[in-house]
Amino acid sequence: MPEGVISGDLDSCYATMLLRMGRNLPKAKAVAINSFQDIHLKLVGELKDRFQSFLNIGPFSLKCPPTWTSDEHRxxxxxxxxxxxxxxxxxxxxxxxxxxxxxxxxxxxxxxxxxxxxxxxxxxxxxxxxxxxxxxxxxxxxxxxxxxxxxxxxxxxxxxxxxxxxxxxxxxxxxxxxxxxxxxxxxxxxxxxxxxxxxxxxxxxxxxxxxxxxxxxxxxxxxxxxxxxxxxxxxxxxxxENAYQSVGADGSSTEDFNTLIDIITK
Structure with missing residues (x-):
């Protein structure tokens, strides 16, 4: 486990952040993360059971690739x-x-x-x-x-x-x-x-x-x-290949992103 969960400085900023996240995330209407469903199907399934709406809307680098492409150092x-x-x-x-x-x-x-x-x-x-x-x-x-x-x-x-x-x-x-x-x-x-x-x-x-x-x-x-x-x-x-499929028109990340939009706009 990461330091700050079961060992290390449990009063650090990082440990405090994790504690607050653990207490508040289950209350959220939706939890959206920069990932895709096939990256770990078993874990994603468990998280879907724990949260009201657990959404994989990434990888962001594929959904919104950076526009800065200057290769100044060749x-x-x-x-x-x-x-x-x-x-x-x-x-x-x-x-x-x-x-x-x-x-x-x-x-x-x-x-x-x-x-x-x-x-x-x-x-x-x-x-x-x-x-x-x-x-x-x-x-x-x-x-x-x-x-x-x-x-x-x-x-x-x-x-x-x-x-x-x-x-x-x-x-x-x-x-x-x-x-x-x-x-x-x-x-x-x-x-x-x-x-x-x-x-x-x-x-x-x-x-x-x-x-x-x-x-x-x-x-x-x-x-x-x-x-x-x-x-x-x-x-x-x-x-x-799974990552690219997830951000396609019928991909799982695209579907989850549309779900997020519905939640926000309702």
Whole structure:
């Protein structure tokens, strides 16, 4: 379970938020979430029994795709130069960042594995990553301050997404059909990682839950270079198809969205 539910600081803002949500959500006329029904049919069925109206109206990235598509750092052009499912795409979102020793461990693993990588990196590369890294990896690596993540994940050369495991990032990876390596930090991220591993089977966590050079190398090689990685891609492809079907004209998310509109306008 996430910290703040049965362990950790039970008086924290996060724990207090979860407590208030648990008390008030059953009273709601409708609970609408950014997900789709086929993502976990058993769980969705249980939630439908608990709430007055439980509605899956996502994935939002498919229902309302972002209009900002500028690729100012020419990431897609760089990806065009690499083979199918060979690139590790790395991004930890807008808030979480691994501590300095983990960033160095990941960078060293990428260098030693010799896998191509695209890293959306917040901060000063020269200060936080090993000296001379960019020069040593050459065209095999590209580090930029920002990417159009949906377009990057959808590129055929991307083979794995190294992520913090936030829900939006997981949904974007699913609709792109890209397996994941998760380094969770807080909130729902740890339980999301466990779901990727134990329920869906197209994502993995790290040994000990943090980046070490050997642990990162093992995860990268498993997802990009071994048969397990191809099996993950086969599994996620099925859920990707379900996601697209859900937002179609007769899809379950479309039906739930129409139900939400009816509830609001009555």
């Amino acid at each position: 990431c897609l052009e760089w990806l065009d130069q690499h083979e199918y499912a060979s690139v590790a795409y790395i991004s930890f979102g807008r808030i979480a960042t691994p501590p300095p020793h983990e960033l160095i461990a990941l960078a060293e693993a990428l260098e030693e594995c010799k896998v191509p990588f695209l890293w959306s990196f917040r901060g000063n590369v020269d200060e936080k990553l090993p000296k001379g890294l960019i020069k040593r990896v050459g065209s095999r690596g590209k580090i930029v301050p920002w990417t159009v993540q949906l377009l990057v994940l959808a590129h055929p050369s991307v083979g794995v997404f190294v992520t913090h495991g936030g829900w939006n990032s997981i949904l974007e990876s699913i609709i792109a059909g890209v397996p994941m390596i998760c380094r969770p930090f807080f909130g729902d991220q740890k339980i999301n990682m466990r779901t990727l591993e134990k329920v869906w089977g197209f994502g993995i966590g790290l040994q000990g839950g943090v980046f070490t050079k050997n642990g990162a190398k093992e995860a990268l090689e498993l997802t990009l270079l071994r048969k397990e990685g191809w099996e993950m891609r086969d599994k996620i492809r099925g859920l990707k």
